[in-house]
Amino acid sequence: MPGIVRWVIVSSLRKTSLCHLWGGDGMQSKVSSTSELNPEKLKLLKSVSTATLATQLFRRGFRNLFMQGVAPLAKPNGENMVGPAYTLRNIPAREDLDVLDIFLDPENPQRNAIESVPPGYVLVQDCRGEKSAASCGSILTTRLKIRGAAGMVSDGPVRDSGVISELGFPVFCAGASAPTNIIKHHSIDLNVPIGCGGVPVYPDDIIVGDIDGVVVIPRQIAEEVAADATEQERMEEFILDKSQNGARLAGTYPPDDGTRAAYLAWKAQKPQES
């Protein structure tokens, strides 16, 4: 087949299973479906970088799962933010509907989102990248923390950014902006597929955030990506060490057969971690 470029994409994903994934069964089924993921494997995601994860995703053909315009509000301390996505969709505000009294409605989707996000989940807000109003402020974020959420992600900014950045709660967003959300947003849907930072987010996708930003891992491949990323970082630790000791990049990064063999020997001698 000379001169021919050929790509074959084989996917076992079927629409029906996708529908099942975030479909009509309600939150309960989602929580349980999450528990089917191996928690030990997911724990690995706490200590690999989003850079490594982006490479593992690229290796599988995914070029667009790192959010644009979304950054940690405060410098992360140690571990990554990791958790399945619980989503909130916003559309542009309308002056007659989006008044302060809207929050008196106990079914207001934004307030509902805060009170219904399952423990361990990350609330992900679709704010259409709008930078001129806040996604939320310190009271809602505090409430999210108390309810046991794993973090909050938005492609809009937050207000009370000083207070929020000192909560010890992972928030990834588009910076700070004081105006209340309803100046620009009408919250409309809970836990449906959304876009955030230009990236598709399906409920229960695994969200990982570190100092570089936020990556979305499709739930179906989260375990294998976690394992492969961990192995990749172990090898890069070895490579970095060689590189710091004078090895040229060629043959080292990426490793040729010799480097690979040396790595395996080094790895065999290391005490096991996980």
Next chain:
Amino acid sequence: MPGIVRWVIVSSLRKTSLCHLWGGDGMQSKVSSTSELNPEKLKLLKSVSTATLATQLFRRGFRNLFMQGVAPLAKPNGENMVGPAYTLRNIPAREDLDVLDIFLDPENPQRNAIESVPPGYVLVQDCRGEKSAASCGSILTTRLKIRGAAGMVSDGPVRDSGVISELGFPVFCAGASAPTNIIKHHSIDLNVPIGCGGVPVYPDDIIVGDIDGVVVIPRQIAEEVAADATEQERMEEFILDKSQNGARLAGTYPPDDGTRAAYLAWKAQKPQES
């Protein structure tokens, strides 16, 4: 209360009625709910400008119901595009899900949208303002026309723009772009509230398009806006005539008491139209 600026917005919108409006009852109810609007009054919207409509909306406190970045693909001929909104929501594409085979699924929302838009409705697509892929092309647009849709609106571009611009079918969009929609979009929901061109669009809102672009009229006020806009344009016809004949703007536009009286006299003498 001299020297006091006062805004009063009175709307009969209640949240419950809003939910009812685009809620779970399905398309049938929507079609019938539309027939409740007075078709004679809506017909007035065919011949008033979006500029006048934007002013009538502003008068009622709405500052953000004209779409940004959305223009007629071809120069409109005569009448405006007018019809209730039937919406399609897209989120960013994902490489494993958004492959060409997706269209083999008879339930694909994009294809479904084309085949289910009720006659007389305008299909409004939320493409997140993404300019690098098409919302749709000539086959789907032709099918829309054949099915009796009133027009198509998207905040993304279309492909086959040459063919589409000669269909004699109103299309308002972000210009032309050849790549197929699934490079950037995954169609996900039919007839839910969306954003389009930065504006909230609720199903059954009345969409009006002319050479300046597209305005969204909340369904609940469509009849009164149509009537007031028609009256506004009648007066502006008189004002323009005076202005062309030398009247200075002050006292004429906006009219003072004298001009207003002269207008009423002129109007009384005119043969009735509608």
Next chain:
Amino acid sequence: MPGIVRWVIVSSLRKTSLCHLWGGDGMQSKVSSTSELNPEKLKLLKSVSTATLATQLFRRGFRNLFMQGVAPLAKPNGENMVGPAYTLRNIPAREDLDVLDIFLDPENPQRNAIESVPPGYVLVQDCRGEKSAASCGSILTTRLKIRGAAGMVSDGPVRDSGVISELGFPVFCAGASAPTNIIKHHSIDLNVPIGCGGVPVYPDDIIVGDIDGVVVIPRQIAEEVAADATEQERMEEFILDKSQNGARLAGTYPPDDGTRAAYLAWKAQKPQES
């Protein structure tokens, strides 16, 4: 009036008083007109957030008084920046007019602005959001501080950002950029109404800056906004406390009748502050 959304904006602004406000009487009158505001009430603005102020402004119908693209250059320490606006307008530079010698002119508006801003005022620069040249540098900013200005705001960047961020002087701007202002700007007017960060700024409007950014409070409502914002924050302190102790948002934030009564009881027991 059940089911009715109602907005009422009552403002004591009259056009004539506005003209008077920044009109021809010169700076002296402006300084004295400022002294008419109750300094105790304005002092409250030092310790309420711009988020709360933005909500109070929204409550009064103002949706666009928080500057876009303007952030604190250094993390604020404690108190807000608060002061009436003293404005500088810039237009694009022209190569023959905007040469280094322009600064030899003792009437150069930029240099004049620095030397004439009254103590306690905030210098607000309209730089048209231009990010590729500095609004000013360390010498002018130091001089502002020495002259007793309350702060500096620009929708362009500053140069010498390292030095300026350590002056202990509040600067809110669009980051850092080394080129001198005259590469892009020609300073043209002092203390006229301007736009800054997309927001109208009239001379003597009250400018407040905190970690989220900068809000502009129309002078006529500054006292009442200060009072209402202070009360709002007191209630939010109570709400946050309840929320941290397990209260769900519904009924708490915003407060229902029960929460409101509890708040009033709590407030009655608290020792008075201001």
Next chain:
Amino acid sequence: MPGIVRWVIVSSLRKTSLCHLWGGDGMQSKVSSTSELNPEKLKLLKSVSTATLATQLFRRGFRNLFMQGVAPLAKPNGENMVGPAYTLRNIPAREDLDVLDIFLDPENPQRNAIESVPPGYVLVQDCRGEKSAASCGSILTTRLKIRGAAGMVSDGPVRDSGVISELGFPVFCAGASAPTNIIKHHSIDLNVPIGCGGVPVYPDDIIVGDIDGVVVIPRQIAEEVAADATEQERMEEFILDKSQNGARLAGTYPPDDGTRAAYLAWKAQKPQES
């Protein structure tokens, strides 16, 4: 001085004369000061391209006098738009000030601008490049035409774009947008230096518009630029002819000594035009 790059800009501009130019003397003096320019020389500007003018300005050291984001609303017919600038400055709107009643004020600067622009002048509006609201609509534009203005330029869009584009009146702007100006703009000053399309515009500068867009010629050099541009186009006519007949660019464009001599001979033989 071989191998030396040298730029010399000689301008007769003195700061004092500039101040005088748009200073306090009022409109009358401005009209008469315009009549000091040689009308025959200015007439040349009707038939040279903005491309040639931009090159003549660059030759004099001006790199930024062509407006960005400003295009003819309708395809120009034959002659360029040419006239001195009469300017209108807008700042962002504020909801309490910018209500429809503002136009009842006979001193409203926008309405005033329309009624006071001297015949033969071009009204140039600073709309801060804001694309989401109109600069003006068909009634004001018709009035401008009737009053004898030479054209209208704005870095914002217009409404009623269909009507305006058929008026036979030169309008250069940022396209079409239906919302009324006061949604985004507060008109504030008449005939002061402004920015428009990123370019400085001083009252009485000479504005020229053709199919490529709008160029601003500093009044002081308008006559010499007009003359030199005319001569440049004459030579380019000769060069284009040679080029079409097979001459390579080198030696032809720009012309070497031989081509220059041939041009002079060709020019000498041509019947005189102006």
Next chain:
Amino acid sequence: MPGIVRWVIVSSLRKTSLCHLWGGDGMQSKVSSTSELNPEKLKLLKSVSTATLATQLFRRGFRNLFMQGVAPLAKPNGENMVGPAYTLRNIPAREDLDVLDIFLDPENPQRNAIESVPPGYVLVQDCRGEKSAASCGSILTTRLKIRGAAGMVSDGPVRDSGVISELGFPVFCAGASAPTNIIKHHSIDLNVPIGCGGVPVYPDDIIVGDIDGVVVIPRQIAEEVAADATEQERMEEFILDKSQNGARLAGTYPPDDGTRAAYLAWKAQKPQES
């Protein structure tokens, strides 16, 4: 391999062959290498749309070969622009280097590009998407036409857009802008790989332009893409016909087995074209 997403990319492209493709052998070899492509097959590209080509490229895994921000300057008449790429690279201008005298240099890359583009080739300019200065004007474009180029593509605008749009020569660009190229550009390299409109362009890639814009086909697959696109359009002609006659999209577009069989029968009956 349940639940596993798997993509396999097999490419016979080797770096050495790529280097050969646009490498050091000079233009002569490139011209002859082009003649190796089957001219009959390439001719097919004159009458298929860029929309169809973008789909064929997507089918092969290419998501980013349609230029952004590049449109036809004049409405294309009939046939597409088709030809191999001949490239010109520009970098930002520097004031001391980019003076008008630069064009006296017979080796100036911009002028050289015009005089060396082989007949039938498309000149593609990398202008970094810069919209504030022209890529070229009417004299150079006329010269390109006379020299037999197939067209000109730039991600910057052109000057003299009125003249150029009437040349009957295909120009695809970012609209019109009067300032001369050297205000923003320094031409630096001929026929090296570049970016244009966000897309990689390697010399000799096949460039196709129609009303939707410009697509770049990697040379190695140009023949097969041309053939497959032609077949796709033939089938879409049949589908459009069925769709216009009432067939629903499901089963028709994309075709199911029945529609495919009907198409083959229809095709067998049609008189052969190519």
Next chain:
Amino acid sequence: MPGIVRWVIVSSLRKTSLCHLWGGDGMQSKVSSTSELNPEKLKLLKSVSTATLATQLFRRGFRNLFMQGVAPLAKPNGENMVGPAYTLRNIPAREDLDVLDIFLDPENPQRNAIESVPPGYVLVQDCRGEKSAASCGSILTTRLKIRGAAGMVSDGPVRDSGVISELGFPVFCAGASAPTNIIKHHSIDLNVPIGCGGVPVYPDDIIVGDIDGVVVIPRQIAEEVAADATEQERMEEFILDKSQNGARLAGTYPPDDGTRAAYLAWKAQKPQES
């Protein structure tokens, strides 16, 4: 020639010498040509601000040598980054060429850049301002540091930003982004003239970075700019001191004859530094 504005730029640049500068002779000659610059004079660049350098460049007619959108990744400690430019050019990626295996090629330009940048040089990457993928990550940056590079500059972001910001190695870029470079970039050329941050960068130009960002000094004027900037800062030290002690700006900044004389006296008394 009173009242005359005059610009004279005298440069010893000749086109031939420019060609020589970055032409075909290879890296060796470049290294030696650099050693011709006076290292003592260049050392001055370590302690003058980019703000001062931008002014010195403006004084010589250069308005566009400060990079836009490029900032220090970590707060600089003390000395500036200073070194001659060694450049890497990237074009947009193509899916068939830019696969992970590309790095196995020992001639890959990106990897080559890291291993061939001469000690003391700054690697400058043209990433076309693309913010959605990394320019490089921690392993390559560590390798750059070990090889003795003076720093890294890119108009794209980096990945592993946390690790890199703690390397103690100067990196100036567009923030952080996790995806690997080949999702968006194909590295193509080493040490050719490029654009970076909107600025022309010729190999061996002197790159200086501080907290405000990065300025590019044409090599031919680097020594004189270094000397003049040092003198300018000495005078500004004196001016700042006077200004802090109450001197008004007029007469002080810029200095009039009196201030200049006082400065010279102050300077004469100061102990010599360099």
